Structure formats: structure tokens, C-alpha cells
Amino acid sequence: MQYALAHARYQLLELARTPVAVFGSAFFPAVAMLFFVVPAVGDNAVGATYATAAMVTFAVLSANVFQYGVGVAEDRAQPWDPYLRTLPVGSAPRFAGRVLAGLTLTYLSLLPVVLIAALLTEARTTVAGFALAAGTVALVSVPFTLMGLSIGYALPSKAAIVVAQLVFFPLAVGGGLLTAPGQAPAFIEAIAPFLPTRGAVELMWTAVGDFRPEPLSMIMFGVWIVGLAALAGWAYRRDEGRRFS
């Protein structure tokens, strides 16, 4: 744990020295809130609450997939990264440190979304609901963090950017993040339970409202976590820094 904290502190120090990186990950979800949620369902309490929860999930997805996918791939190309791998600490604390730092950044990037929802829409939840949602964000981050790590460790940075973009949008739309519960087109409703984004958003909806999650979505959410954890661990172990042939 002390190693994980050291890595998290190191990551956050680096981030804090380039504050624009923090700003960047907060900007996109905030703008999406302003453009899509506020005008469409801003005056409907239930709709705005669910839409805000979906936007939060959307922000968690994008923050994690890009942050880890691109960040890890870029780090691997630097000679500092192989040096860290010579230190007498295995992969787990480095994973954990990254995740702690990533989670901190994810929460920071959610602040504008939550502020916009509270000030400009009728979205409402209880104190307990809010606290539960805040905790749920950490849980919901797990598969997308692992997905980002898998991309980052498996691919060189240029490929990682492309793959992160390729997986990000279908997951967001296919999981029903851009539509209210039960309102998506039929084929999306059919595939959504099999995507990790669906389980994630259902957990968020459950935290802030009267939603009851589908068992299939929950099971698949767990399956994704296990599968992506195995993939990320595999990608980390086979990684020997940047490859040349």
C-alpha cells in the first residue's frame, strides 16, 4: 500500500505541474452537460437526474479509457518507465498507484458536471443518494480503468489513441448512456446488457433514483471486470517497453 501511495503521489505531482491536463478531462463532460442535458431534460427532475447520472458515467468512461490508454502508452515510450520496472516492486502497486491517481482525477473532472446539474437543472437526489453515487463512481471506474490499462500496455501510443476512440463511442452509445432508461432503440436495448457501460450506468441510476438494475447487466459487469483484469495483467507482463523490430 505504501508503494501504491508513492506511485499515486508521483502521478498527481506530475499532473499538478501541468494543470491544463486536469482542465482538459473536466472540460468535455461539462460541455456535454451544457449542450445535451440542460436544454433537453433540464426542467424534468427525474429525467435530469438520470441524464446527469448517465453523463457522469460517460465522463468516467472517457476519463479512464483515455487517461490510462493514452497515458500509459506514452509513459511506456519514455526511458523512465523501464527504469521503474527495475525497482524491487512488482506490478500491483504500480497499477494501484495509477488507479488511485486516476480516480482522483476522475472525481475532479466530475465536479463541473455535478455543479451544472445542481445549478442549471432540476436534477435532485438525497444526501444518501449523492454519497452512494460518489462511492459508485469508484466501482464503475474499475472496468474502464482496466480497459484503459489494457490498451495502454498492449499498444504503442499512436495505436492506443485510435483504439481508445474506437472502443469509447460504441460503448457509450451501445450501453445506452445517451438515452434515458428504457428509451433506447430496440437493438441497443438488446445489446446494452452485454456491455460494461450498461451495468455501470444502471448502478449509477440505482444510486441516485428508484431504478432497479437488471441481473444480466450486473452479471456481465462482473464478467467484464474479471476479463479486463486478466487482459490488463497479461498486457503488463508481456510488455517489455516500446517494441522495435
Place this chain on the structure above:
Amino acid sequence: MILARAEQATRRYGDVLALDRVDLDVSAGELVGLLGPNGAGKSTLLNLLVGLRRPTGGRVLLFGGDPRDPAHRRWVGVTPQETGLPGSLRVGEVVDFVGAHFPDPVPRAELLDRFGLADLARRQTGGLSGGQRRRLAVALAFVGRPRLVLLDEPTTGLDVEARHALWDAIRAFHADGGTVLLTSHYLEEIEALAQRVVVIGQGRVLADDSVAAIRGVVGLRRVSLTADDLPTLPNVVRVERDRERIHLLTGDADQLVRDLVTAGVAFRDLEVRPTSLEEAFLTITADSRPADAGVPTTA
């Protein structure tokens, strides 16, 4: 006790054979220099020893175990490439971060003081000069109180004063019982520090001997002259022709010049220069065929 060992270690990158059945033992208390030109396989060997890469054949052992297991890296100190230091972090932060990976790190102030970096603790590493970064990189190898340090070209790019200060630090570590394996381009550096030299060329161990013995092998001179024709001369290791210019590589330049004069060769523009290690290695490498793995000798 053997701290680091390679047994028939082989490493391929695609079609390129970077290391070819290398055997190497480094025992506790030794100060071993790994000498070879660029691309010889020195860095690949170090990377295998610290577990950054897996051998494609043979095996490597660090403190008796697989270096890919973090526990076996507990007593090893490694230098990062100084170009890779995280530029936005301060010197003290980098030292603290690396030290956090070891149970009993050298206190920050003590380490920085030992490497002449005490005044720079608050500076971001991106703002350091090349020499300062190099010193920080070497200092990081010592932060965990290692028993074995692997130093990859520790003084490349340093001025004479800084180089000698760093040599003193390495000698002090060795005098306290530490074991050192360092790579270098410079014969001078190896001579100043090492007791034993391992020469690597084209992925193979070409020689593994005392410093004095290796100096005899690689301490060649290049005698260049312009002449139409040359008789066969003793003591010449290799002859190169560059239009009318003739370059003779020899272990004894004085005797060669005497021989040239005695033989009555009509030469002009005589030049005698020490060979670079690179040239000496090319000679060794060209002389040794894969079939004979023995130490090549000069005439």
C-alpha cells in the same frame, strides 16, 4: 557468492541477434567493466540482468533467482537514462519517489550531498544541465543501499571534474564491499575503476580478463602514411587502404616505424594516433570467427 550470472544467455530482436550465448558471472565484491562499441550488446545484457527483458535462450540469475521477480531486485541499484527523468518533478521528489521502493533508503540529503547535488534539491529535473541530470541518474542507483549496482555508461557527457567525482563515489561504494558492473565506451574509465574487464562485440563475449591483459589486446595504435607499396611488416594487426593513404593497426608503433625506416620504404605524411576503442573492437571482432570463442591476441 555470485550476485549476477548469465548462462548461455541469448537474446534476439526479430532477425537481429543482440546477444549470442553469453556466459558471465559477477561475484560479490568485484568491480567489473563491460566494454564494447555501440550495438555490441552491453545494454541488452544489463536489461536481461535486471529483468527488463527475457532471454530468448539460456538464462540469467540475479541473487540466485529470476530477475523478473521483484524480490530478487531488492539489492540491485540501476541508473535510469538521464534523458528519461520526469522533467516536471523536483530533484528531491525524484529521490524520495525512487527511495520509497526500498525498505531502508539513504536519506535524501545524504544522497544528494554524496553526489554533489545538495543545492539542486528544489530544482525541476527538466531544468538541470546534462551533467547534473547524469549525476542524479547515477545517484538513484545508490538510493536503496544496494549490494550490486549496474551502471550503464555512468559518466558519458560529463566534464573531467564531474567524471572524477563520480569515479570517487563508485570507488567508495566498492571499498565498502559493494559490487559494481559498469559499461563504458572508454577504456580509460574501465582502467580507472575496474579490476576485471569483459569485452563484448557483436553479441558475444570476446574477452574476459584483467585490465592489464585487455589493455594489451585493445591498446592498439594506428600508423597512417602515404606510400606506393609496402613490404610485409611484423607486428601489424590490420592494414586498411583509403586511396593512397595506408593505415596500419599495431600493438607497437615505435617498432613499426623503425621497421619502416629500416626497410627503406618511401613514405610521407606519417601519423601515429591511438586507436579508438571502436577501431580496436572492430579488429578483435573481425579476427575472431564464430567457431573459435577464445581470446584473440595480437601478433
